[in-house]
Amino acid sequence: MFVNAKEMLQKAAKERYAVAQINVNNLEWTKAALTTAQEQKSPIILGVTGGAAKYMGGFAVVAAMARAMDKSLGITVPVAIHLDHGSYDECLACIDAGFTSIMFDGSHFPFDENVAKTKEMIALAHKNNMTLEAEVGAIGGEEDGVVGNGDVADPAECKAIADLGVDFLAAGIGNIHGVYPDNWTGLDFGILTEISKLTGGLPLVLHGGTGIPVEMIQKAISLGVAKINVNTECQLAFAAATRKYIEDGKDKQGKGFDPRKLLAPGADAIKASVKEKFELFGSAGKA
Ligand code: 13P
Numbered sequence: 518m519f520v521n522a523k524e525m526l527q528k529a530a531k532e533r534y535a536v537a538q539i540n541v542n543n544l545e546w547t548k549a550a551l552t553t554a555q556e557q558k559s560p561i562i563l564g565v566t567g568g569a570a571k572y573m574g575g576f577a578v579v580a581a582m583a584r585a586m587d588k589s590l591g592i593t594v595p596v597a598i599h600l601d602h603g604s605y606d607e608c609l610a611c612i613d614a615g616f617t618s619i620m621f622d623g624s625h626f627p628f629d630e631n632v633a634k635t636k637e638m639i640a641l642a643h644k645n646n647m648t649l650e651a652e653v654g655a656i657g658g659e660e661d662g663v664v665g666n667g668d669v670a671d672p673a674e675c676k677a678i679a680d681l682g683v684d685f686l687a688a689g690i691g692n693i694h695g696v697y698p699d700n701w702t703g704l705d706f707g708i709l710t711e712i713s714k715l716t717g718g719l720p721l722v723l724h725g726g727t728g729i730p731v732e733m734i735q736k737a738i739s740l741g742v743a744k745i746n747v748n749t750e751c752q753l754a755f756a757a758a759t760r761k762y763i764e765d766g767k768d769k770q771g772k773g774f775d776p777r778k779l780l781a782p783g784a785d786a787i788k789a790s791v792k793e794k795f796e797l798f799g800s801a802g803k804a
Contacts (some may be wrong), residue, residue, distance in 0.1 A: 519587055521617045521648040522597040522744075525560040525804075526685050526720040529745035534799030535734075536725070539791055540564035540601060540748035545780050546755075547583050549787040551592050557792055559800040560595040562618070564746060567600075567607045568661030576600075576607075576614035584615060592674050594804035597648070601746070602660065608638050612645050620650035620687070628674055636681050640739055641642060645684075650744075651678050654689030658723040660748065667693050672711040685744055687721040688712050692725035704733050704738065713741035720744060726794070727753075734797060751787045758786035 522536070529536050539550045541563050554561035563583055570576045578717040582600050599618035608619045621638040623631035635651045641650040653675045657667020670688035679686055690712075691705045704723075713721065720743035723729075727750040729737075734745065762782045767773045795801040 518582055518593055518595055520595045520597060520615055521646060521684075522562055522599060523648050523684055525562075525597065526648075527596045527742045528803070529560075529800065530718060530720040530741060532803070533738055534688065535738050535743050535745045535804060536560050536562055536800050537726075537791065537794045537798055538562040538564040538599060538601070538722075538744055538746040539751065540566065540569065540746070541579070542569050544586075545784045546580060546751070546787060547579075547586055548590075549784045550791055551583075551586060551590060553788045553795070554594050554804075555590070555592050557795045557801040558594060558804050559802070560597075560804045561794040562597045562599050562744065564599055564601040564748065565616075566602060566661040567604065568750075576610050576616065577616040580611075588721070592703065599648075599650070601748075602652075605634060605638075607791070608641070612641060616647065618642075618648040618650070618684075620652070622652045622687075623629065624652040624655040624668075624689070628677075628707070632677060632681065635678055635683065639682050648684040650685050650687055650722060651681075651683040652687040652689075653678050656689050657691075657693035658695045659727065660694040667691070669705055669708055670712065672708065672715050675712045675748075676715040679716040679719050683719070685722050686712075686716060687722040687724055690723075692723060692729070694725045695727065696726045697725075704737060706736060709737065709740045709742070716741075722746065726750070731797060738799065745794070745798055747790075749791050750794075754786040754790045755783040758782040772802065779797040 602622040654668040654670025726745040726747040
């Protein structure tokens, strides 16, 4: 059931669990995410980067494909389709394309500009019954060409952006996109506590969900994180399962080269990763 992300994240913040944003890259990904959400009775946010949308043929293609799949598979759990790290123009494109939620990432702008542009996007999103995620303190690492410094957010700036009326807020707290390096020092819970206090119950978003240790995930949720984004982990699981299929020579047996067979182990691996995330984040059974 296609919805914006407001109610699902407010409920998550109140009941202290997190909704997974699972980034999707193609039809198989979308189907794996949606069917797992339905099986696990979990709300879900399908994340789409500008790069992934371009790969699939554009934002309108992804939105139409996901919406049609939601309907034809009879998905009854809440599903939001959300632009991940959107530029100003990508946000406008997603409003037209039938997304239900957008992230405007103005974290690389001077703060005043981030405020002005975020404010404008909130009005546009809300006029279209969409939810808006903003970002303060750039998330480190690289995702589909979006590169961040790994800043730690200033809690006062988080409050200023929250007060504009954003629906949920991503704040850099030492998290990065991609695999964490061996010398990673972990999440900054001191900053998260301050942000949480100042933003009073606003659902907070943790990007870079791949590879964060279980205890840190649980602590982050206890401090107000209600949405956790996962991308790389599903990509790694898909690649490993597909590699095994080929290395085992399965594509050479019978009609093993049929894409519906060739891509099946990868899709099952995504399903297993997504199920694990729902359980870890506490969203299974909440829809
Ligand atoms: P990972 O790729 O590290 O899981 O991060 C995903 C993300 O934060 C999407 O915005």
